[in-house]
Amino acid sequence: MLKNTAIGIAIGLLVMGGIWGMVHLMGESLSEPNLTAESMPGDSKGVMDLICELELDLDGQLALGIKENEPSRITMAQIxxxxxxxxxxxxxxxxxxxxxxxxxxxxxxxxxxxAMFQRFGVMITGEEFVVDRKTGRFVQSLSLNDGRNVKLIKGTCAKVIKPPF
Incomplete structure (x- = not known):
């Protein structure tokens, strides 16, 4: 009886591990955006024009006490x-x-x-944004004089290959 219980536990663990592995693999493939490394090539020469869809990050909005609800917007960026x-x-x-x-x-x-300016009732000492060339992910953060780093804007960018005009 103890042998059958041990075999049952081992089979149960193997099945659960297989299910976890399948969910993990499927979750990664579904969560990746359509942008690829080809969207923003790794070439580090010249100028890279980007078009981004950005929105306020809810956590950053709450941390800074921003009450206005800003819609997402399309904007340009350049490296x-x-x-x-x-x-x-x-x-x-x-x-x-x-x-x-x-x-x-x-x-x-x-x-x-x-930076050194007052906004949202706090002193902002630095601004930064990061764009991941592989995923297109955009995150803009503000450094505050109290030592906090607040992520305020997030979104996705893609390289502009040809201007529309």
């Missing part, structure tokens, strides 16, 4: 590998006229700009 800088358009953005400095981190492109 200049020769100048080692970048920017994106928006109300709370690293603008083209005051671009940030570029840091390459594997497939991720990080643009950072120090």
């Amino acid at each position: 200049d590998f020769e100048k080692k800088s970048g920017w994106y358009q928006g109300k709370i953005a690293i603008s083209e006229s005051r671009s940030g400095s570029l840091q390459l981190m594997g497939t991720r492109l990080k643009i950072y700009r120090p």
Whole structure:
């Protein structure tokens, strides 16, 4: 009887492990966006123009006490590998006229700009955004004077291959 129980437990563990593995594999393939490495090639020369669909991150919105509900929006971003800088358009953005400095981190492109201004009732000491070339994922964060780093905007970007005009 003890032998049958042990065999039953072993078979149960194998079946559960197989189910977990299948769910894990299927979950990864379903969660990946349609963007691929070809969407934003790993070439680090020249200028990369991006079009992004962005929205406020709910956690960041709550952390900063933003009550307005902003709809998602389409905007442009640009990475200049020769100048080692970048920017994106928006109300709370690293603008083209005051671009940030570029840091390459594997497939991720990080643009950072120090800041010193008051907004949302807090002092903002830095702004950054990161675009992952592999997935197209965009995340914009604000560094606050109290040491917090708040993710405020998130979305997806793709490389502009030809302008529409």
